[in-house]
Amino acid sequence: MQQGDVRIGAEGLCGILTVPDRAAGLVIVAHGSDGRLAPRTAEVARTLNDRGFATLLLDLRRPEEEADRVIVFDIALFASRLASAVWWVRGEEALRDLRIGLFGASTGACAALLTAAQPNMEIDAVVARGGRPDLAGAALEKVEAPTLLILGGDDGPAVAPSRDAFRHPREPSELVVVPGATHLFEEPGALETVSKHAGDWFCRYLSPGGEADPGQDEPVPFRDRRDAGRLMAAALMHLVEDDPVVLALPRGGVPVAFEIATALRAPLDLILVRKLGAPHEPELGIGAIVEGDCLGRVLNEEIVRELRVPDAYIEAETRRQLETIEARRRVYLGGRPPVPVEGRTAIVVDDGIATGGTLRAALEGLARRRPARIVLAVPVAAARVLESFRGEVDEIVCLSAPGRFYSVGQSYRDFTQTRDEEVIDLLARARARDAG
Incomplete structure (x- = not known):
């Protein structure tokens, strides 16, 4: 090429x-x-x-x-x-x-x-x-x-x-x-x-x-996200004694992570990330804000310099997106604080990786919460993007990296969008299991 x-x-x-x-x-x-x-x-x-x-x-x-x-x-x-x-x-x-x-x-x-x-x-x-x-x-x-x-x-x-x-x-x-x-x-x-x-x-x-x-004729390996989660859990059983915490990127990562957390008898939580949009161009990300025990803001300094984004705008956009994150946590978890990860193995889960932009910000913010290890776990990913994460995490577990990758959905027979109600239900079931 x-x-x-x-x-x-x-x-x-x-x-x-x-x-x-x-x-x-x-x-x-x-x-x-x-x-x-x-x-x-x-x-x-x-x-x-x-x-x-x-x-x-x-x-x-x-x-x-x-x-x-x-x-x-x-x-x-x-x-x-x-x-x-x-x-x-x-x-x-x-x-x-x-x-x-x-x-x-x-x-x-x-x-x-x-x-x-x-x-x-x-x-x-x-x-x-x-x-x-x-x-x-x-x-x-x-x-x-x-x-x-x-x-x-x-x-x-x-x-x-x-x-x-x-x-x-x-x-x-x-x-x-x-x-x-x-x-x-x-x-x-x-x-x-x-x-x-x-x-x-x-x-x-x-x-x-x-x-x-x-690439259209390549077999589809996963029935749906829950099926992918069960297969991922089998590949992650070596971490069961490491006191892991499973962190899902909502919404699509939650059904996958639920199966992993159940198999590993680990708490399930969310890692919430919001893009910081450029002035007058919200589709263009100048960085991301990541929820955590300590606030993690990741900026693309090159874009910030190129667009001459004022500091006052960055602070205002950060506050706005943080409010959105807090609102989503209230919806999904009733406002419960994040599960502590310091000194523990943090397993970050999504249903797949296409570009990796949001995930990269999530990992950078998570690292500031000082987990002992970070494991990236995804059922499917673009091979070239997956390789770019090698230096950012301690371990990667991925079941499929097709040579002709054009979307995460190509590896699922059912890739219906995950609804908020499903996220809320799975998180409640995981919490009830932990309480039991």
């Missing part, structure tokens, strides 16, 4: 071009903010790479425009820049024979639709993630490429107008609503669902002959 920075057009737009060997097509992945600093959009690009597609991760804003909040909503400007990127790809000898798809997120979704509506673009497939496609207006009727619109089921007032606008006159087109997801798709499993739908769509319409990628 080859990767490098590129400059596009007279404006010198920044992009990151990634080309796997024998690429099945090329997807331009665009967001209405700096692509390098939009990790959720960048993760979609990486999952598309894992499924055999070349990607051009595109900054629709130039660096000097980052402080201009007005330009974020200039969809026509973004569409013209996206069109320039299409023509740039057509002019590159190594890329010109690849079919081109567009993936747009947020305001980039509208830009992708407007670009695909332009004559002579020859776009082969479009995926729009949120972003109020109704703002594209009459241009929607001119989009001839197969188009997939992905909406969050809890995206409030955006859902109804987006549904009404998406009356695509040509087939094929589809609309997918991700239950429980909001505008940013930051809920557990939501981004993985987006990546899976996008990958499937591009496999269908960009790959020569429309065939799916080979």
Whole structure:
């Protein structure tokens, strides 16, 4: 796989071009903010790479425009820049024979639709993630490429107008609503669902002959999260005499952790983490706040410097997210304080690792609570991401690290989103067991 920075057009737009060997097509992945600093959009690009597609991760804003909040909503400007990127790809000898798809997120979704509506673009497939496609207006009727619109089921007032606008006159087109997801798709499993739908769509319409990628035929190892937890428990029995504490990342990690805690006769608790969003760009994380006996705040100093985030904003955002953490603990645990971990073996559990951003913050915050050992336990993970945790924990137990990884959900037959009611019930049952 080859990767490098590129400059596009007279404006010198920044992009990151990634080309796997024998690429099945090329997807331009665009967001209405700096692509390098939009990790959720960048993760979609990486999952598309894992499924055999070349990607051009595109900054629709130039660096000097980052402080201009007005330009974020200039969809026509973004569409013209996206069109320039299409023509740039057509002019590159190594890329010109690849079919081109567009993936747009947020305001980039509208830009992708407007670009695909332009004559002579020859776009082969479009995926729009949120972003109020109704703002594209009459241009929607001119989009001839197969188009997939992905909406969050809890995206409030955006859902109804987006549904009404998406009356695509040509087939094929589809609309997918991700239950429980909001505008940013930051809920557990939501981004993985987006990546899976996008990958499937591009496999269908960009790959020569429309065939799916080979990874689709890999066996699914887990029936559901509880099944994965039982298998994980068997792999962790060597820790039963180490006075362990099992810490789950809610919500998806709780059913897995419940089985582990039951088998190891260990207390079950949560490790609560919240992303610190950038000013006017909540999807962009400038760090994370981690609950614990001593407060752990982890900042991405590079992004903080790049965006010139004021200290006062960081303190205010920290307080806001800490209040959210405290509210979630009250909902899940009735306000009970965290289980002490100092001097004990802390087993950190999630249902899988795709990007590892939140988990990395959780581990850094946990380390400040001075456990004797930290064990990372997950049923499935992207191999390259898993390897990056080797120096951050004392032990890793992972049952599956597939070579062609595109989402955590690919390793579960049932990956239904874990509900708050299930989390509350499992935590209550674990506490009752400990009391008994």
